[in-house]
Amino acid sequence: MSSEAYRSYEVVLDRRYLLGDLVEGISLEESLDEIAYRATVNLLVSDDFPGMGPGQEIRVSGIPYGGTDMVYLLHPGVVWECENSYHGTDRLTVTIYDRTIYLSKSEDEYLFPAGQTASQRLQKYAADWGIELYQIPDTVQTLSKKVYRTQSIYAMLSSDLKETARKGGSLYRPRMTPNGLELFRIGSNETVWVLDPSGNIDSITQRRTLEGTITRVKVLGKEDNPEAATDVLAVESKDTELYGTLQKVVMDSDIMTVSEAVTAAKGYLAGIQETFSVSAIDVNTIRAGDRVHLARSGMDLIVTSVRHELGRLGKMTLELASFDYVKRRYFMDGPV
Template identity: 55%
Template sequence: MINPGLNKYEFVLDNKYFLRELLENVTMEDSLDEIAYRATVKMIITSDFPGIAPGQEARVSGVPFGGSSMIYLLHPGVVWECNSQTKGQKHLPVTIYDRMIYIAKSEDEYLFSAGQTASQRLRQYASDWGIPLGQITDTGIPLAKAIYRAQPIWSMIMSDLKETVTKGGKMYRPRMTPEGLELLALGSNETVWVLEKEQNIEEIGQLRTLEGAVTQVKVLGNAPEDQRSPVLALVKGETDKYGTLQKVLSDSKLTDSGAAKSAGEDLLSGVQETFTVTGIDINAIRAGDKVQFNSMELLVASIKHELGSPGHMTAVLASEDYIRRRYYARSF
């Protein structure tokens, strides 16, 4: 059935076919685990349907929560997958990504000299791949020399951003916008939404787990292939309380015990805590945004919008420390 609750939304194909009247449901998903914003659009197929195929330009627009005029929610986008279903009336679920999907799926090699920042390297990736740029925040942290063999460009970007955090910088996330590729600090959104039970939140889940906890870090130095690596530092955390959950850190850039101890301390963590909230959809919230929940300022790790009037959303929220350890800790 065509959903009248989607009258505040629009799906446009090839910049000329406005298909709002055919929409059954639209979901949009964003996560720090992925680089591209994803929309799943389900439509009823009529006799005058223009046809759709992977590779076509697409966009999703809508009236933001609390607003009155339509804005782009996912643009520029590309049709990635079509999966028709026929049982009487023909239905067509379509998967659309913003154009960051090309960064996620494409591989290349790069050699970067020492002293460049993650912002400068992002500009280089964008230039080489013909990606227009919007606002690129200066990360301000010089990085070490990097040799990236064939791998997804997204992996290189994340390596640069993780090194930035390791060296004391902020956490950043690339985001595709109508103005071009942007680089934003996590939690830098101007509007910080307040999520409150019995106001706009219907259900709250709280997860506390030792999965992913680190209570002891062994930091290793360099050694010849036929010898064991020297131990530069053994950093203990809450081993008495939670037991020994050890992580081994081996980094050729660490040469003294002081730096090794500091690096090890950055990896220590106790109980991992996240909140999953379900409520009235605030369709402008994206992964990496800051929200206020139960008087705490938290970051959005992932969010799923089920568009409608009103729609619903499900978001996973976590502290800045958790996000730093979970998504921005370097893999050694």
């Protein structure tokens, strides 16, 4: 595609090289399964190309859908990978991540006492790793003692945020912003875009399945004696008459009381698993974790993944699910 299609976007290297006329394609991708926002930029290498290599600072900016002024779409970013290809013309494909990638790629060990919150632990990670913070809310729920052996900083933070959710707290996702790392509460975006099947949506696919449905949850206490039955702290059921008994057994060392067990059990209960795949006109500021409204359905849904194909006639592909689905799939599941 001609660079004319990207006049509404800027790719700036090292805060001084504007690469706009060399851009042949830009995509942005993000998922709740990963921490970092990723851009892929296709460039035409000219004689006056400044050169590019992993580790350099880079940003992607653009005019938002319906707007007039440039905003940062991915900033601060780092060049992570470069791939040159020669087929008559020299072209470069660049993979860019926002700087949360360092939390995913860097490992450490920590010992945390009981009684801290995820916000307090994030402040410790940030202080040790020189990470600037921005808009860190009080996550409220106090966490259990944790011994984190060698693993990524993101894995530790993710564990803290999952325990917060299991104990009845809000759902949070780390996001890098130009002002520093923030904890974004899932679905709390101020602008909620409306997706309309008769308007801005090209196609929509709805999927419903009993795979993953949970209608009864049994929460067990800590296993103190391997020769004896484990104490049952709570049993919660829902919709067994509709879908049958599909039971999940939970043994979570972070759950210490019956009240916490009941809260956790209710969080695991899951009816029919429903997700949506949407192809639509691009709204380039929509991020994973944002809430959108599906017109005519009355449903507010959470973006679990997004791919933006930027350009004058940009397109986006969204994966959507309910808030409850997101809580179960991304905050309740996994090792406990």
